[in-house]
Amino acid sequence: MGTIVLAPPGLPQASFDVLSDGPWDCEYQPPVADPREDGPMSEFADVLRSWRDRVSPAEVGLPAGAGRRTAGLRREELAALAGVSVDYVVRLEQGRATNPSPQLLAALATALRLTEQERDHLFRVAGAAPPSRGLVPRHITPGVQRIIDRLTDVPLAVFTASHDLLHRNELWAAATGDGDRWQGRSANLVWQFFTEGHAGVEFDDEHAEAFASDLAADLRSALGRYPDDRHLVELVRDLRATSPEFERRWGEARIAEHRTSRKTLRTPVGSIEVDCDTLSVPGSDLRIVVYTVVPGSEDASRLDLLRVTGLQRV
Numbered sequence: 001m002g003t004i005v006l007a008p009p010g011l012p013q014a015s016f017d018v019l020s021d022g023p024w025d026c027e028y029q030p031p032v033a034d035p036r037e038d039g040p041m042s043e044f045a046d047v048l049r050s051w052r053d054r055v056s057p058a059e060v061g062l063p064a065g066a067g068r069r070t071a072g073l074r075r076e077e078l079a080a081l082a083g084v085s086v087d088y089v090v091r092l093e094q095g096r097a098t099n100p101s102p103q104l105l106a107a108l109a110t111a112l113r114l115t116e117q118e119r120d121h122l123f124r125v126a127g128a129a130p131p132s133r134g135l136v137p138r139h140i141t142p143g144v145q146r147i148i149d150r151l152t153d154v155p156l157a158v159f160t161a162s163h164d165l166l167h168r169n170e171l172w173a174a175a176t177g178d179g180d181r182w183q184g185r186s187a188n189l190v191w192q193f194f195t196e197g198h199a200g201v202e203f204d205d206e207h208a209e210a211f212a213s214d215l216a217a218d219l220r221s222a223l224g225r226y227p228d229d230r231h232l233v234e235l236v237r238d239l240r241a242t243s244p245e246f247e248r249r250w251g252e253a254r255i256a257e258h259r260t261s262r263k264t265l266r267t268p269v270g271s272i273e274v275d276c277d278t279l280s281v282p283g284s285d286l287r288i289v290v291y292t293v294v295p296g297s298e299d300a301s302r303l304d305l306l307r308v309t310g311l312q313r314v
Contacts, residue, residue: 044125045095051112052078052093059113061149081111100126106138113142116284134228136162137284144281147288153307155274155291161222162232163189163215166286174306175265175272175291176200188235190215194243202264202271211261216246217254224255225285265291269305 053072057064062077075093079086084104091097100108105126109119119139120130131138138160140148148156148167155172159165165187168176177200186192193215219236226232239246265272274291281288293299 041095041098041125041127044122045093047118047122047125048108048112049093051114051118055112059149060111078108078111082107098127100128102128102131106131110140110145113145114139115142132228134226136160136164136222136226136229136232137286138164138166139284140166140286141281141284144284144286144288151290157289159189159287159289161225161285161287162219162229162235163287165189171307172291175267175274175303177267185235185238190219190246191235191239194239194246200266202266207261207263211263212245213249213252213254214256214261216249216252217256220250220253221255267302267306269302269309272299272302272306274299 052075053070055073056071057068057073057077060073060077060081062073068074073081075089076086079089082089082104084107088097092100102123105123105128106119109122112118114122116139123130140158144158148158148169152169152171155169155175157165157168157172165182168182181192181196186196192198193212219232219239223229223232223236236250240250260278261276263274263276265274272293274293277290277292279288279290280286293303
């Protein structure tokens, strides 16, 4: 499908997965929870089944196939999209799994294409507090997900307002050659740029200075909107203590939002000069970052080649 699911910043990827204890027969349909039972977990099981049934395979880039018993997602398909085991999805739908983690609930909300209101309901009936409006939004809304699904022919990534990476498509991963770099604190673009450099991306001196200044200014703007976000506060604190370059730019007290730049990507098929445009999503405060090239150029030819050869590595 072209989606790479990431653990939230600071959480090891392995802890984001719930592993099955053994093989699973995908044709087996275990009994569901008695709908007459009362309680939050019964409501959780009900909405989880209902929302799974309403998502068609085509919506998430999966083939419908023949002989499907439902127009919606199969349990194994939801499990794969959310990064959990099929057995765990079954236990959730039977009301037998209690206290699912906020990370798992967020993954389910994204996989099921839930609106923010539906996501909040899922959290509440699972016994978890919905994400606070005072925190940096991390939920990829259905509208943003449809944009992701459509723009598969260009490198694309989705970041939070504080530049945490939420999603990257396969062509982005092939073009940037990032491999396993986007883990833990390094899943934040600002931290990565100021403390680890920008391997695989070339700027001239003018654009490098402007990009660094814009990143610091954008982070200050985000902190003004989300002063209660502990992760963001700690990120700024650690950046100021770790990077003299960030501290210098932070001292300028610029307020801005990064929008566009030009950069050169060093890829397995050669250097590709791209225009980097950042699209803001009203309401959710997400950033959709898209790399495009001039049509008919040598860069366009190399990007076409990367689609064929580079994706085999991802």
